[in-house]
Amino acid sequence: MTDSTPHYHGHRDRLRARFTEFGSEALPDYELLELVLFRSIPRRDVKPLAKELVKRFGSFAKVLAASPARLAEVPGVTAGIITDLKVVEAAGRRLARGEVTKRPVLSSWSSVIDYCRAAMAFMDKEQFRLLFLDKRNALIADEVQQSGTVDHTPVYPREVVKRALELSASALILVHNHPSGDPTPSSADVKMTREIIDVATPLGITIHDHIIVGREGHASLKGLKLI
Structure with a gap:
């Protein structure tokens, strides 16, 4: 990493590596949310926003379940971020539903x-x-x-x-x-x-x-x- 490389790049790499090696259970809610926000905000430190979202709504799950209108009230949350969060929420529901439909x-x-x-x-x-x-x-x-x-x-x-x-x-x-x-x-x-x-x-x-x-x-x- 050169002096001109933003400081959060190394953090992103370390966080991804920790997730890959140890899974989601090794990460607090705000860090798991950071991983989601990396794709939404490729060129900015997302830790402050992730921490603010978890603080405001209470947990990773509650952030995903929050209505688009409430999410939009948080400074820095764009329409693109809301869409990405709702995609993750929908994926979680689809996975859970799949377990229900597999058997009686x-x-x-x-x-x-x-x-x-x-x-x-x-x-x-x-x-x-x-x-x-x-x-x-x-x-x-x-x-x-x-x-x-x-x-x-x-x-x-x-x-x-x-x-x-x-x-x-x-x-x-x-x-x-x-x-x-x-x-x-x-x-x-x-x-x-x-x-x-x-x-x-x-x-x-x-x-x-x-x-x-x-x-x-x-x-x-x-x-x-x-x-």
């Missing part, structure tokens, strides 16, 4: 949880998602049925079951997120789930579970014996 869902429950958390845990608004399964409990479709506010998503049991019938689904897994971070089910969550079960059961559609995800983990209504 009920035999790969940890992959289902990982996928649901990757898709929804860090969103700033509630979203109600449906995983439609066939008779072998393989995934037919994964659809967002409703999106709501920071603490409420309207869900209509008959619409849920109607869509299951359209897809010839034999079973469903209900999923939604709590933007507050706490996945503890509310009384409204339990009531809504039981209403869907009441409509689905006479039509031969099984509700395997209702999973609630949040930054602090997940909750299973079936595991908690609430359904």
